[in-house]
Amino acid sequence: MHETTVGGFLPLTPTDEEKMLREAVFRITSDFGPEYYKRVNSEGRSPFELWQELGKNGFLGVHLPEEYGGSGRGLLELTAVLEETAAAGCPLLKLLVSPGIIGTILNRHGTPGQKDRWLRGIASADLKFSFGLTEPDAGSNSHNISTVARREGEKYIVNGQKYYISGVDECDQLLLVTRTGRDERGRGKLSLLMVDPDAPGLSRQPIDTALEEPEKQFTLFFEDVEVPAESLIGMEGDGLRVAFDGLNPERILSAAVSVGIGEYALKKAVEYARSRNVWSAPIGSHQAIAHPLAEAKIKLEQAKLMMQRAASLYDAGLPSGESSNIAKLAAAEAGVFCLDRAIQTHGGNGVALEYDLTSYWWLARLQLIAPVSREMVLNFVAEHSLHLPRSY
Numbered sequence: 001m002h003e004t005t006v007g008g009f010l011p012l013t014p015t016d017e018e019k020m021l022r023e024a025v026f027r028i029t030s031d032f033g034p035e036y037y038k039r040v041n042s043e044g045r046s047p048f049e050l051w052q053e054l055g056k057n058g059f060l061g062v063h064l065p066e067e068y069g070g071s072g073r074g075l076l077e078l079t080a081v082l083e084e085t086a087a088a089g090c091p092l093l094k095l096l097v098s099p100g101i102i103g104t105i106l107n108r109h110g111t112p113g114q115k116d117r118w119l120r121g122i123a124s125a126d127l128k129f130s131f132g133l134t135e136p137d138a139g140s141n142s143h144n145i146s147t148v149a150r151r152e153g154e155k156y157i158v159n160g161q162k163y164y165i166s167g168v169d170e171c172d173q174l175l176l177v178t179r180t181g182r183d184e185r186g187r188g189k190l191s192l193l194m195v196d197p198d199a200p201g202l203s204r205q206p207i208d209t210a211l212e213e214p215e216k217q218f219t220l221f222f223e224d225v226e227v228p229a230e231s232l233i234g235m236e237g238d239g240l241r242v243a244f245d246g247l248n249p250e251r252i253l254s255a256a257v258s259v260g261i262g263e264y265a266l267k268k269a270v271e272y273a274r275s276r277n278v279w280s281a282p283i284g285s286h287q288a289i290a291h292p293l294a295e296a297k298i299k300l301e302q303a304k305l306m307m308q309r310a311a312s313l314y315d316a317g318l319p320s321g322e323s324s325n326i327a328k329l330a331a332a333e334a335g336v337f338c339l340d341r342a343i344q345t346h347g348g349n350g351v352a353l354e355y356d357l358t359s360y361w362w363l364a365r366l367q368l369i370a371p372v373s374r375e376m377v378l379n380f381v382a383e384h385s386l387h388l389p390r391s392y
């Protein structure tokens with residue numbers, strides 16, 4: 001049982017340890033702050049310095065076993081890391097992928113040798129990973145994946161294409177979701193392979209986006225890429241179940257990023273509303289300003305509580321699919337709402353770059369699309385929570 005949960009449920013008050021974790025992460029990230037975040041974006045480079053500092057202080061492996069360089073805690077603590085980095089003005093989607101998806105999958109399904117080889121690098125910040133799932137013609141339908149891995153002796157031969165894959169230009173390994181067969185209904189049987197991003201036959205093409213975020217997006221092309229059979233993660237054909245042990249954490253950690261952005265934006269809006277005087281009184285004294293900010297606070301607290309509940313259920317080994325999806329959507333909507341209200345509170349200054357708000361807009365808005373869209377979350381809740389007929 002995870003130490004900060006009771007029967008899989010979240011205590012109503014944070015522990016002293018959690019407070020210290022949050023304060024430390026926020027303090028470290030604040031030393032970098034929005035100016036650093038904007039600078040690395042404009043330079044088109046990785047926030048290497050911040051990443052190394054987080055790793056050096058043990059925050060990238062806070063959820064990983066101690067025997068592999070982690071702190072032996074859980075996903076609840078990792079959500080705190082993502083939330084506080086975003087709240088300090090440096091939201092890092094890479095935290096969702098490398099420690100989040102890859103770390104949790106390897107921890108649950110990797111062999112001892114694979115864990116020793118890769119988990120240590122995640123915890124120390126020495127290794128970075130990308131995740132190759134999405135495809136142009138598959139979208140949210142993972143069963144429709146067409147990238148194929150064919151077993152030939154002690155290796156797999158991979159052919160296909162992946163789309164919107166983050167950070168491949170700077171990763172050390174790519175965890176790839178491939179099709180290795182079909183079931184009796186014709187759906188793809190999936191397998192996970194750890195792939196060298198510089199392997200012969202693997203090429204990439206950048207995707208230009210509006211995102212102001214350090215990680216770049218790519219289309220990947222696989223032409224007879226050879227992967228050692230020992231790089232299979234979990235059992236062949238069981239990849240969808242294995243992947244979801246990383247995808248539910250991804251939803252929860254996506255919620256943490258949204259919550260953190262919301263906290264960042266709301267804090268700036270409140271400070272501005274308290275200090276900005278137009279009609280001989282702070283603009284925050286007017287309900288037209290105060291009520292939307294109060295509503296933003298309410299939405300943010302509701303989303304945060306749902307996010308923490310989902311992380312606690314995951315850590316306790318209890319079903320967390322419903323909570324993860326609800327938390328992801330609630331947080332995405334709250335983050336966008338908070339940032340929009342912050343911009344509106346600032347008036348014309350809301351679009352001035354010196355106020356450090358607009359550079360987060362597309363990242364906040366992205367959370368309503370990825371890693372799972374608003375519509376697919378509603379489909380999940382309608383089918384699995386309300387037991388309505390499947391619509392897709």
